[in-house]
Amino acid sequence: MAEAGSFAEKVKQQADIVRVIGEYVRLRKTGQNFTGLCPFHQEKTPSFAVHPLRQIYHCFGCGAGGDVFKFVMEVDKCPFPEAVRTVAEKCGIAIPRPPERSPEERRENQQRSALVEMHGEAATFFSRQLHEGAEGKVAMAYLEDRGLDREAMKRFGLGFAPFSGDALRRHLKSKYPEKLLEASGLFSRDQSGRLYDRFRRRIMFPIANDAGKIIAFGGRAMGDDMPKYLNSPESPIYSKSNVLYHLDRAKEALRRNDFAILVEGYMDAIAVARAGIANVVASCGTSLAEPQIKLLARFTHRVVVNYDPDTAGQAATERSLALLLEKEFDVRVLALPGNADPDKFLKEQGAAAYGKLLAQAPPYLDYLIARARRMDRSTAEGKLAALNFLMPYLQRLPNKLLRSEWASRIASELRVDEPVLREALRRAAAERRSEVKPKTELLVPPIRPAERRLMRMLVEAEGFREKLGEMLAAEALHRGLETERIFDALISKVGEHPDAATLAAALEDRDRRVLFEVLFEEAEEATWEEAESCLAVLRSRSVENELAELQKKIEAKAAPTELNRLLARRLELQKILAQR
Ligand SMILES: [Zn+2]
Incomplete structure (x- = not known):
C-alpha cells in the first residue's frame, strides 16, 4: 500500500x-x-x-x-x-503538508490548535498568579498546608485563578478573537452578554490529554464557594469521558508495572505520584466512562481502584467497576483504613504503608463478598438480598470459567446452596446479551518443514534466493501444494527484494498468516545444501503424486496400448524413487 x-x-x-x-x-x-x-x-x-x-x-x-x-x-x-x-x-516524522481537507475541516483544525495554544498560555498565566500574584499567596498557603511544596506545584503545573473575574480575559483578549475565547470553555457570558472568567478564586489543575497537551482545567474552590470542584465544560478539544488525569505522565510506568492505580481526584493522583508511584491516573469523578476504559486498556488491563469506598457516589463507583470487569480488566480494590482518601493516608502513614496495602489489595469480587458478608443474613430474605447484591457483578464476568469459580466461592462464603446459586446464575446468563465471539478461527493446515524452509529462503537467502525461485518455477515443484499461492507470490517477487508486508499485501489472509508464522520462527541461516535437500523433498512428493495418479488410472482398466504406456511410466517413477 x-x-x-x-x-x-x-x-x-x-x-x-x-x-x-x-x-x-x-x-x-x-x-x-x-x-x-x-x-x-x-x-x-x-x-x-x-x-x-x-x-x-x-x-x-x-x-x-x-x-x-x-x-x-x-x-x-x-x-x-x-x-x-x-x-x-x-515517530516524530515531519508531515509535509496536511492532506486536502474541506475548508470546514481546515477551520476546525485551526480552531483546535488555537485552543490548545490558548490553554497552554492560560496554564502559564495561572501558574504565575500562584507563584507571583498578590492573591496567590492565600492559595500557596492553602496548598502548602496540604503538604505540597513549590517544587510539586511546579511539577504538576498548579496555578491560581484570581478573584476579579476578568484577569484571564484581559490577558488573552488581544491575542484571540472573542468567538475563540468563548469556545475555549475558559469563559462564561453574563446577562449583558459580556465574557468573564469562568474560574475565579480557584486553585487550578491543568488537565492534559494523553499526548501531554493541556486541553482543560479543574478548579478547586478556596473557601466555601460552590461547587467545590469546577471543571472546564466540553469543548472542541476536551471531552471529559476521553481523558484520564495524569495519564500523560503515567504512560511509561503503566507499561512497566502493568497495572494502574485508579483514584478519584487530582490531589489523590498527585499525592500517589509524589510518593514515587507513577502509575496512577484519576477519573476525576466517580463514574468511569467507557472511552476512559478503552484509553487505559492501551496500557494495561489491570487496575487497582483506590476510590473512597463510602462516598455518596458509591453506586456510580460500582457501576464503573462493573464496566471494568465487563471489559475483562483484572480489578482489585484498595480500601484504605478509616475511610481515608489516598492523599490523607499518604500524608499520615507514608508511602511504605501505602505500598504495602497496595500490594495486598484484594480482587474486586473478594471485596464485594466481604461487603455481602456484612449484610444481615440471618433470614432467608437476608441471604437472598446478599445474593442479589452480588449477582449483577458475577453476571458481568465475560469468562465462563471464572464465573463458575466465583459462583462456588460465593456459595461457600455466604453459605448458600450451590445448586440454588448456579440456577440463579444460569437464568442470569440466559438474559445476558450474547457474548462477542472472537474472530472466526482460521485453519492453517500442517505444512511440510521443507516448504516452510523454502518459503523462508525465498525471502531472506540473499546468496541464492533468485536461483532457488527459478528452479522452483521451472520444475513447478510447488504446484498442488497448500502453499502454492504463497510460493507463486514469493517467486514472482524474488528479484525485487520486497519486505514481508508488501509480500503479504498480495496474499489472502489465510496465506498471509502462514507466511508470517514461518517468518516468526527462530531459524538459522540457510545454506544451498539445505535448499537442495528441501527441493528433493518436493521432487519426491511430486513423483509420489504422479505415481498415485497412475495407479488410479491403471486400476481403472485403461485400454491395452494406454495401459502399456502407464505401466512403463510407473516403472520409471519407481526407479527414480528408489534412487533417493
Ligand atoms: Zn489475536
Whole structure:
C-alpha cells in the first residue's frame, strides 16, 4: 500500500513498529521478537508477536497481522491515510503538508490548535498568579498546608485563578478573537452578554490529554464557594469521558508495572505520584466512562481502584467497576483504613504503608463478598438480598470459567446452596446479551518443514534466493501444494527484494498468516545444501503424486496400448524413487 517514493513509504522506512505498537500493547522481548497480549482478541497468555527486523506483527491466536499501518488502522479503526499520519506523529516524522481537507475541516483544525495554544498560555498565566500574584499567596498557603511544596506545584503545573473575574480575559483578549475565547470553555457570558472568567478564586489543575497537551482545567474552590470542584465544560478539544488525569505522565510506568492505580481526584493522583508511584491516573469523578476504559486498556488491563469506598457516589463507583470487569480488566480494590482518601493516608502513614496495602489489595469480587458478608443474613430474605447484591457483578464476568469459580466461592462464603446459586446464575446468563465471539478461527493446515524452509529462503537467502525461485518455477515443484499461492507470490517477487508486508499485501489472509508464522520462527541461516535437500523433498512428493495418479488410472482398466504406456511410466517413477 505504501507506494515507492510516497510519504507513506518514507514513514514506513523510518518508523519503528515496536515503538508504535508499544504504545498500545505492553511488549516484552522474547528472543529476537517482542510478544504481548493481542489487542484484537481476548487472551490471558501472549500470542501476539512483533518482528523488529521485518517490521511486522502477527497473532498466533486470531491470525491478525501486517505492517505498522495495518496495525494502526485496525486498532484505531481508521483509514490508511490517517494511519500514516498517526505513525508519522508517533515517530516524530515531519508531515509535509496536511492532506486536502474541506475548508470546514481546515477551520476546525485551526480552531483546535488555537485552543490548545490558548490553554497552554492560560496554564502559564495561572501558574504565575500562584507563584507571583498578590492573591496567590492565600492559595500557596492553602496548598502548602496540604503538604505540597513549590517544587510539586511546579511539577504538576498548579496555578491560581484570581478573584476579579476578568484577569484571564484581559490577558488573552488581544491575542484571540472573542468567538475563540468563548469556545475555549475558559469563559462564561453574563446577562449583558459580556465574557468573564469562568474560574475565579480557584486553585487550578491543568488537565492534559494523553499526548501531554493541556486541553482543560479543574478548579478547586478556596473557601466555601460552590461547587467545590469546577471543571472546564466540553469543548472542541476536551471531552471529559476521553481523558484520564495524569495519564500523560503515567504512560511509561503503566507499561512497566502493568497495572494502574485508579483514584478519584487530582490531589489523590498527585499525592500517589509524589510518593514515587507513577502509575496512577484519576477519573476525576466517580463514574468511569467507557472511552476512559478503552484509553487505559492501551496500557494495561489491570487496575487497582483506590476510590473512597463510602462516598455518596458509591453506586456510580460500582457501576464503573462493573464496566471494568465487563471489559475483562483484572480489578482489585484498595480500601484504605478509616475511610481515608489516598492523599490523607499518604500524608499520615507514608508511602511504605501505602505500598504495602497496595500490594495486598484484594480482587474486586473478594471485596464485594466481604461487603455481602456484612449484610444481615440471618433470614432467608437476608441471604437472598446478599445474593442479589452480588449477582449483577458475577453476571458481568465475560469468562465462563471464572464465573463458575466465583459462583462456588460465593456459595461457600455466604453459605448458600450451590445448586440454588448456579440456577440463579444460569437464568442470569440466559438474559445476558450474547457474548462477542472472537474472530472466526482460521485453519492453517500442517505444512511440510521443507516448504516452510523454502518459503523462508525465498525471502531472506540473499546468496541464492533468485536461483532457488527459478528452479522452483521451472520444475513447478510447488504446484498442488497448500502453499502454492504463497510460493507463486514469493517467486514472482524474488528479484525485487520486497519486505514481508508488501509480500503479504498480495496474499489472502489465510496465506498471509502462514507466511508470517514461518517468518516468526527462530531459524538459522540457510545454506544451498539445505535448499537442495528441501527441493528433493518436493521432487519426491511430486513423483509420489504422479505415481498415485497412475495407479488410479491403471486400476481403472485403461485400454491395452494406454495401459502399456502407464505401466512403463510407473516403472520409471519407481526407479527414480528408489534412487533417493
Ligand atoms: Zn489475536
